[in-house]
Amino acid sequence: MFKFGTGGWRAVIGDGFNKQNIQLLAYAVKTMLEKENCQTPLVIGYDRRFLSKEAVKWFAEVFLHDSKLQLWFINHSVPTPVVMHYTKQENFDYGMMVTASHNLAIYNGFKLFTKGGKDADLAVTERVQKIAENLVAKSAPNWPEIAYTPYEDLLRMRRVKEFYPINDYLDSIERQIDMDAIKQASLKLIFDPMYGASGEALKSLLLSARCQLEVIHHEHDTLFGGHMPSPSEERLGIMRAIMQEHRFNAGIATDGDGDRLAIIDDKCRYLSANEILSLVYYYFLEYKHLHGPVVRNLATTHLLDKIAEHYGETAVEVKVGFKWVSAAMKEYHAILGGESSGGLALPSHINGKDGVFAAMLVIEMMAVSGKPISVLLDEVTEKFGKFHMLERERRFREDQVATIKAELEKLDTVETLPNYDVRVRKIRKDDGLKLTFVDDSFVLLRFSGTEPVLRVFAESDKKEKTEELIERCYDLLRLKGIEI
Secondary structure, three states, X not given: OOOXXXXXXXXXXXXXXXXXXXXXXXHHHHHHHHHOOOOOOEEEEEXXXXXXXXXXXXXXXXXXXXXXXXXXXXXOOOOHHHHHHHHHHOXXXXXXXXXXXXXXXXXXXXXXXXXXXXXXXXXXXXXXHHHHHHHHHHHOOOOOOOOOOOHHHHHHOOOEEEEOOHHHHHHHHHHHOOHHHHHHHOOEXXXXXXXXXXXXXXXXXXXHOOOEEEEOOOOOOOOHHHOOOOOOOHHHHHHHHHHHHOOOOEEEEEOOOOOOEEEEOOOOOEEOHHHHHHHHHHHHHHOOOOXXXXXXXXXXXXXXXXXXXXOOOOEEEEOOOHHHHHHHHHHHOXXXXXXXXXXXXXXXXXXXXXXXXXXXXXXXXXXXXXXXXXXXXXXXXXXXXXXXXXXXXXXXXXHHHHHHHHHHHOOOOOOOOOOOOOOEEEEEOOXXXXXXXOOOOEEEEEEOXXXXXXXXXXXXXXXXXXXXXXXXXXXXXXXXXXXX
């Protein structure tokens, strides 16, 4: 049985991610769309993971069997934002992507998008799951037999449209980026797509902008070089070593499905997602003279709040999950939205995060400002101070999660952390437990939406203080009888 979390459905290949569950998912999505009398095609794409392309075909065999529904299959690996863009551009009711984003190579999964190319909300994914659960219960104790038409037969009957809309996506980005400014800047860049799906798209844009470009880890490797395809500082050691030996204006990295971005600046410093998001917002307000709020999630830096306040704008805080960011961007007419996990979005682009588009924004920022990233980062620090954020995680057994969540729920009157002097100013517990202190530092304790992992985020004006905040959080959990 499949289960949707914050980032869609993800499971281990050969265990949860198997042909039976994919067929069950296809049956459930098909049933939902037929009940809704859906008149638009379902567009579906896939990334470079093992079995991704095959998974689309297994899905199509059930989805189109004895049905009037339409399916458009992007028959080349693409970044997730391509599917979101096409769903929005064509005003389709639904889109899907086969991906497990930045998870380890043993995982794969599906993401579901609704009209506008938005991540499906809980109500939609619960409808899909309920249909599947009812079928499984009805067939118990046996697994349901789900009818299908072989994919080759579907092709012969012209029931599937195979296409590759990458140019629509690239053209959309080029229209929103100052390509002329980048061309005139003559930038030397290095790019690491981490064996993922964004390599061709971003390489094409950078070469069109006349950048001098070196690309590493662009081969199709379903094992992602033996590592998690997440552009963390530890994973970018090879790119940083090349940059230290040869002079580059910046290093760029995207994750497995191309919705997240990481940057190494001209001084070979790794920029966190929080720093990238803050720099882009600062660039919009200070250099492009734009006006509007920024939307961030609970786990994202409060530096954005400082920048917004300085320019008379507002920072809007939402729950974790980019669908909340997208919804708030629309509600508050924000000019930028993002999260600390490495994604940002603009209202003029897609209703979700896009690492390829974000990379082009950062490159435009260098070109238009005429300043290296390191100088822009120093500007922000000088104006708004230092913000140090850390994230730690602890893995638990599945059967422990509910108990720990219940204990966190009881902490709605906590006044401070054990052995910590600063008092709590604000408590938020609609998505984990977030404590904001009177000095504007904060901690957030929250379980992952896709695995039994408790993540602790903390931010303050000093690294040592941030580390202490995390330790005091662990002390708080120990007082509640939770082993850390």
